[in-house]
Each structure stands twice: as structure tokens, then as C-alpha cells.
Amino acid sequence: MEEKRNLEEIILNGTEDDLAELRIWLFKESVRLENQESALSERYARLEKDEVAFKEKTDAYDKKIENAVKKLNNDKALFDQRLKILNNGFEQLNADKKKLETEFIRLEREKSFQREDEYDALDMLFRGVNSALTLKKRYKDLMKMFHPDNVSGDAYMVQLINQEYSALCRQYDVSMKA
Numbered sequence: 001m002e003e004k005r006n007l008e009e010i011i012l013n014g015t016e017d018d019l020a021e022l023r024i025w026l027f028k029e030s031v032r033l034e035n036q037e038s039a040l041s042e043r044y045a046r047l048e049k050d051e052v053a054f055k056e057k058t059d060a061y062d063k064k065i066e067n068a069v070k071k072l073n074n075d076k077a078l079f080d081q082r083l084k085i086l087n088n089g090f091e092q093l094n095a096d097k098k099k100l101e102t103e104f105i106r107l108e109r110e111k112s113f114q115r116e117d118e119y120d121a122l123d124m125l126f127r128g129v130n131s132a133l134t135l136k137k138r139y140k141d142l143m144k145m146f147h148p149d150n151v152s153g154d155a156y157m158v159q160l161i162n163q164e165y166s167a168l169c170r171q172y173d174v175s176m177k178a
Contacts, residue, residue, distance in 0.1 A: 007022070010022050122160055122161065125138070125142055125161070125164075126138060126164060126165075129168065131172065132169075132172045132173075135165070135168055135169070135172055135174060136174070139161070142161050143158070143161070146158050
């Protein structure tokens with residue numbers, strides 16, 4: 001404010017030298033202000049350019065993040081779907097395992113009954129054998145009936161008959177020649 005009064009006083013009451021000095025000072029001040037204005041304009045332009053570049057970068061990063069989020073969501077959905085399939089598969093496997101276990105138990109029971117029936121049948125086949133001679137004769141007759149080369153032959157039954165025969169041979173102390 002005081003400087004403004006000084007300038008007004010020099011303009012109104014100043015000498016020629018004071019006015020020339022004031023003109024030079026005003027010229028220098030005008031040049032300084034123009035330079036400062038030019039520098040500020042350049043700085044403002046740079047800031048605007050930086051702002052545009054920053055917006056472009058943030059938009060690009062936002063797009064990348066959006067794509068990454070979409071990909072992550074797709075991957076998560078795929079993972080969840082595969083996990084569901086695996087869980088269903090494991091549930092099915094457990095159900096099948098339980099079915100197999102119950103079937104195995106049932107078959108074991110049938111086998112034990114079948115074994116008992118086989119041993120009962122073998123006992124029937126060799127019933128009445130009370131000497132080595134009757135044992136050999138019964139064995140030969142059974143082999144003729146159940147030999148696999150016969151029409152009604154059964155290899156498994158022959159195997160069982162041979163096992164029973166060898167057990168009875170030890171009991172009657174007979175050689176295994178038939």
C-alpha cells in the first residue's frame with residue numbers, strides 16, 4: 001500500500017530522472033511478471049499434461065484390476081465347480097465303498113455257508129467209509145463221476161475230493177496211490 005503511494009507521488013511530483021527510473025523499473029517489473037506468467041503457464045500446462053497422463057494410467061490400472069478381478073472370479077467359480085465335482089465324486093466313492101463292503105460281507109457269509117455245504121457234501125460222499133479198501137473204491141468211483149473230462153465233471157469238486165481223500169488217507173494210514 002505504501003509502495004502504491006510512493007509510485008503515485010513520483011508520478012505526480014517526481015523529476016524527469018525519477019520518472020525515467022520509474023519507467024525502467026516498471027519495464028523490468030513488467031518483463032519479470034511476463035516471465036513469471038510464462039513460467040506459470042508452462043507449469044500449469046505440465047500439470048495438466050501430468051494430470052491427463054495420471055488419469056490414463058489410473059484408467060489403465062483400473063482396467064487391469066477389473067480384468068484381474070473378473071479372471072479371479074472366473075477362476076474361483078471354476079475352482080468351486082471342480083471342488084463340487086470332486087466332493088460329489090468322493091461321496092459317490094464312499095457310497096460305492098459302503099455298497100462293496102456290504103456286498104463283501106454278504107459274499108463272505110455265502111462262502112462260509114457254501115464251504116459248510118461243500119464239507120457236508122464231501123462228508124456225504126465219503127460217508128460209510130470205514131476201511132482203507134472202501135476209501136480207495138469210493139475215491140475211484142467219485143473220480144469217475146466228477147472228473148473234468150466227463151460231461152458232468154467239476155474241477156473244483158475234484159480238488160475238494162482230493163483234499164478230503166488225502167485227509168482220510170492219513171487217518172487210515174493209506175498210501176495215496178489210487
